[in-house]
Amino acid sequence: MAKNLYEKVWEAHLVHQDGDDCLIYIDRHLIHEVTSPQAFAGLKEKNRKVRRPDKTFATMDHSISTRSLAIDACGPTNALQLRTLAQNCEENGIQLYPVGHQKQGIVHVIGPELGLIQPGMTVVCGDSHTATHGAFGALAFGIGTSQVEHVFASQTLKQGKAKSMKVQVDGKLGLGVTAKDIILAIIGKIGHAGATGHVIEYCGSAIEATSMEERMTICNMTIEAGAKAGLIAPDQTTIEYLKDREFAPKGADWDAAVEYWKTLTSDAEAKFDTEVYLTAEEIKPQVTWGTNPGQVIAVDEPVPAPESMPNDVEKVSCDKALKYMGIQAGQQLSELNVNHVFIGSCTNSRIEDLRAAAVVARLGKVAQSVTAIVVPGSAQVKQQAEQEGLDKIFIDAGFEWRLPGCSMCLGMNDDILQEGDRCASTSNRNFEGRQGRGARTHLVSPAMAAAAALHGHFVDVRQLQGVA
Amino acid sequence: MSGIDLHSGTAVPLDQANVDTDQIIPKQFLTAVTRSGYGKHLFHDWRYLDQHESVPNPDFVLNKPQHKTASILLTRQNFGCGSSREHAPWSLTDYGFKAIIAPSFADIFYANSINNQLLPIRLTDEQVEALFKKVQANADVCIDINLSAQSVSCEELTFQFDIDPAHKNSLIKGLDAIGQTLELGAHIDNYEQSIPAWRQ
Numbered sequence: 001m002a003k004n005l006y007e008k009v010w011e012a013h014l015v016h017q018d019g020d021d022c023l024i025y026i027d028r029h030l031i032h033e034v035t036s037p038q039a040f041a042g043l044k045e046k047n048r049k050v051r052r053p054d055k056t057f058a059t060m061d062h063s064i065s066t067r068s069l070a071i072d073a074c075g076p077t078n079a080l081q082l083r084t085l086a087q088n089c090e091e092n093g094i095q096l097y098p099v100g101h102q103k104q105g106i107v108h109v110i111g112p113e114l115g116l117i118q119p120g121m122t123v124v125c126g127d128s129h130t131a132t133h134g135a136f137g138a139l140a141f142g143i144g145t146s147q148v149e150h151v152f153a154s155q156t157l158k159q160g161k162a163k164s165m166k167v168q169v170d171g172k173l174g175l176g177v178t179a180k181d182i183i184l185a186i187i188g189k190i191g192h193a194g195a196t197g198h199v200i201e202y203c204g205s206a207i208e209a210t211s212m213e214e215r216m217t218i219c220n221m222t223i224e225a226g227a228k229a230g231l232i233a234p235d236q237t238t239i240e241y242l243k244d245r246e247f248a249p250k251g252a253d254w255d256a257a258v259e260y261w262k263t264l265t266s267d268a269e270a271k272f273d274t275e276v277y278l279t280a281e282e283i284k285p286q287v288t289w290g291t292n293p294g295q296v297i298a299v300d301e302p303v304p305a306p307e308s309m310p311n312d313v314e315k316v317s318c319d320k321a322l323k324y325m326g327i328q329a330g331q332q333l334s335e336l337n338v339n340h341v342f343i344g345s346c347t348n349s350r351i352e353d354l355r356a357a358a359v360v361a362r363l364g365k366v367a368q369s370v371t372a373i374v375v376p377g378s379a380q381v382k383q384q385a386e387q388e389g390l391d392k393i394f395i396d397a398g399f400e401w402r403l404p405g406c407s408m409c410l411g412m413n414d415d416i417l418q419e420g421d422r423c424a425s426t427s428n429r430n431f432e433g434r435q436g437r438g439a440r441t442h443l444v445s446p447a448m449a450a451a452a453a454l455h456g457h458f459v460d461v462r463q464l465q466g467v468a
Numbered sequence: 469m470s471g472i473d474l475h476s477g478t479a480v481p482l483d484q485a486n487v488d489t490d491q492i493i494p495k496q497f498l499t500a501v502t503r504s505g506y507g508k509h510l511f512h513d514w515r516y517l518d519q520h521e522s523v524p525n526p527d528f529v530l531n532k533p534q535h536k537t538a539s540i541l542l543t544r545q546n547f548g549c550g551s552s553r554e555h556a557p558w559s560l561t562d563y564g565f566k567a568i569i570a571p572s573f574a575d576i577f578y579a580n581s582i583n584n585q586l587l588p589i590r591l592t593d594e595q596v597e598a599l600f601k602k603v604q605a606n607a608d609v610c611i612d613i614n615l616s617a618q619s620v621s622c623e624e625l626t627f628q629f630d631i632d633p634a635h636k637n638s639l640i641k642g643l644d645a646i647g648q649t650l651e652l653g654a655h656i657d658n659y660e661q662s663i664p665a666w667r668q
Contacts, residue, residue: 015659016652021634023652025659027667035553037501048646051656063499077499084501121667128552128576144554144580145503146645154649156656160632162575192486193546196575226549228575249666257666292486292549313485313544313593320484410551412495429550431490433513 002269005231006164006199009139009264013122015156023156027121028138029056030107031094031148033063033085034412035126039149040088052155053093057116058085060099061106062412066375066402069100074413092152105378105404108132108346112216113380115245119234119261124151129346129428131222135215136242137234137264139199142223162228163197163273166266168204171280176462178356179214180348180426180445182206182278183221184286184296190276192294195227198274201266202232206280212241213352220347221428224293233265285461287333288430288443290321295430297333299448299460305329324432325440326420333458336442340423341372341453342435343399343446345409348426349377351384353446357426358390360450363464366398367456373400373415375407399453411435424452471642472585475566475613477539480529481603487543488550489577493559506555507562534607541568542599547588548577557584567613569620571596582635585642587613589620595627615640 003011016023029052036058043050050056063081065073072079082099089096097104103114108129111117117133123140124130126148133140147157167186187194200222202215210218215232222230239258242248249257284298295318297304306318306329322329327336343349343357354376366372374394376382382404385391391401408415409427411434417423419438426449430441444452447461497509508521515530517523524531530538541560547570548556557580560568567587581588591599602609602622612621615636620627638645 016655020632023649023655025656025663027663034498038503038554041501041503046646048650081499081501118667126552126554128550142552142576144552144557144576144583146554146580146583150646150649153646154653154656155660156649156652158634158645158649193549193572193574196546196572223550226546226574253666256664260664260666292488316483317485410490410495412498429488429490431488431550433494434490437494437513437519 002267002271004164004266004270004272005137005201005233005264006139009120009122010161012120020160022159022161024122024159026124026151026155026157027055028111028116028123029151030111030123030125030130031056031058032061032107032127033081035145036088036148037081037084038145039126039152042149043152048153050092050094050152055155056094057111058089058094058096059104059107059110060085062406062410064099064405065413066405066407066415069403071099078413102379105380106346106349106406108220109349109377109381112136112212113378115242115248118242118248118257119238119264124157128223129220131227131230132216132220132346134219134222134230135212135232136238137231137261139229139231141229162199165195165198165200165227165274165276166272167200167202167276167278169202169206169278169280170204171206172209173206173280173283174462176447177283177285178445178447179210179217181283181286183218184288184293184443185278185283186276187221187225187293188286188296189278190225192224192292193226194294195222195225198227200225200227200230202230207232208235211352212237213350216350217347221293224428234261285445285448287448287458289325289327289333290318291324291430291432293428293430293443295321296443299333299458303327303329303331303333335457336422337369337457338422338424338442338452339369339371340417340421341370341449342375342408342423342425342427343373343449344375344377344407345427346377346406347428348446349375349381351381353426354381354385354390357446357450358393360447360454360461360464361393361397361399364397364454366453369456370453372398372453373402373408375402376404378404408435424449424458471640472566472587473615473640475539476610477566478535478537478608479540479542479569479599479603479611480535480538481600482529482541482543483600485544486546486549489548489553489556490550492548492556493553498553498555503558504562506559507564510559510563539564539566540611541565542596542603543568543570544596545571547573549574552576554580554584557581557586561586569596569599582638583645585639587615587639589613589629591620591627591629598625
């Protein structure tokens with residue numbers, strides 16, 4: 001029977017099945033300081049051990065400073081959480097990439113960078129943006145802390161099989177339009193909960209043409225459409241990315257792996273529960289106007305009115321979002337002044353993202369009224385960017401060049417906004433208060449964020465000379 | 469862990485769709501390393517007018533005197549979306565909620581709730597709307613939940629809800645999910661033997 005990619009990966013990981021109740025094996029377990037301490041404590045309480053420390057990898061990313069490598073830089077509570085992670089990793093023999101380590105970084109940036117994530121694997125992490133790793137054709141999803149403890153103890157998870165959704169994007173993206181715009185346009189089309197209960201497979205010529213970094217941006221925000229995971233079938237781009245990375249298979253194992261990876265595509269006759277189609281040429285640079293990622297429009301469209309919403313619940317949501325965001329229906333986004341710009345996060349902090357932002361940063365200076373920060377996703381990204389001189393371009397233009405971490409995506413450190421601040425952000429969530437209580441977040445691509453920094457308001461990056 | 473089967477209580481109507489876990493429990497409370505004590509921070513930004521939680525927001529529905537003792541949260545679609553933080557169900561149970569009724573839940577939040585003996589009940593939009601009308605008309609109206617029978621009753625209304633049999637069993641019996649899985653240790657051993665070298 002014809003199978004889709006999700007079904008192939010799922011079936012290859014079934015350990016046990018009792019009716020609809022399935023136990024699946026986990027190949028890679030990524031952990032960080034925020035969602036693991038209670039799981040380690042639970043293990044200890046029950047006198048259980050981490051079954052496969054060799055398949056478990058830890059980093060410090062959420063609670064750390066982006067100005068200092070000192071573990072105490074963000075206060076004693078954050079420091080205790082970081083030290084707890086270090087102690088738990090030591091006691092359980094888990095590889096940790098701590099602050100200051102040359103391979104440290106955001107968990108979803110370093111996993112792929114180290115070659116830990118490979119096609120056909122199952123990957124979990126106590127973090128919803130684990131969906132990122134679907135870029136490799138791995139079944140990757142976020143879990144809660146109780147499930148982290150379950151994976152520690154058994155290297156498995158109890159799961160029900162999800163529904164499947166095909167999202168096909170065909171055609172060629174216009175200049176100045178990026179992977180971030182693709183995924184925001186998809187979420188705008190299907191809605192913030194449009195893929196709940198589903199695993200999405202992204203396909204089509206526009207997806208096939210993307211780099212691994214771009215695929216990671218797309219899969220990263222899969223969770224913002226409510227989906228459990230997002231997958232992209234591995235191809236030559238995937239294989240080339242992985243070759244010779246630290247944890248990628250070597251020698252005969254590499255050959256065997258590549259041979260298997262080539263089978264990881266949906267069969268021609270494979271069925272999906274839902275199918276969605278987009279045309280790349282129709283996608284414009286996107287900007288969120290509201291308080292969830294589904295509340296998004298193209299940069300040249302007016303902010304929608306509550307009356308245009310399809311039902312009462314959406315009308316109420318729209319009205320509340322407009323009030324929180326301090327904007328009016330019908331307004332043009334270019335009229336909105338931003339006073340903060342954040343370039344970073346597991347969505348857009350990889351080398352290509354920084355290059356794209358630097359192309360724009362080169363065109364001018366950060367506006368007087370704007371504070372703009374660039375936070376590379378990992379120590380390796382930072383090093384690479386510095387080798388290419390991107391740090392100098394940013395600094396010369398008036399951006400702050402920071403140390404790697406999650407930073408202002410969620411502000412678990414001191415990178416937080418104040419009430420009323422308006423931020424153009426390359427992160428993934430524009431929720432109320434996400435970047436600081438009362439702060440207003442607009443999600444955009446790295447190029448759009450950099451352009452907003454220079455102009456002090458949103459501009460259509462396609463109209464900037466030297467970009468498009 | 470003790471189980472949940474029958475529950476009767478009043479509900480607080482949180483009339484909003486897409487309530488995300490950043491709203492349920494904001495990031496500044498995620499630096500703790502324990503599972504307890506999050507209830508006082510539940511819905512922090514909406515519930516308090518100040519950062520120090522000393523000035524309650526009188527307009528927020530949880531602060532209304534008539535809803536102070538509610539043990540059921542009645543809300544709209546896609547509750548619990550966003551971050552996977554299990555601190556969300558930890559804060560809801562610590563506050564005193566036993567069940568949440570909504571048209572839909574985000575997947576990770578739903579699983580986290582099951583793992584914390586917090587019963588997530590999916591009803592249709594119309595059924596949820598009918599309960600909103602009841603609770604908004606009379607805050608003291610009692611809602612009876614019977615998990616075995618998969619039913620929610622309120623005065624003359626009775627609705628059936630769907631739940632995965634394994635989830636139901638685990639909620640009623642308060643089972644140790646990890647302990648159950650470890651009983652399948654031989655299957656896990658066998659599976660590990662079959663993993664090819666390149667996927668180790």
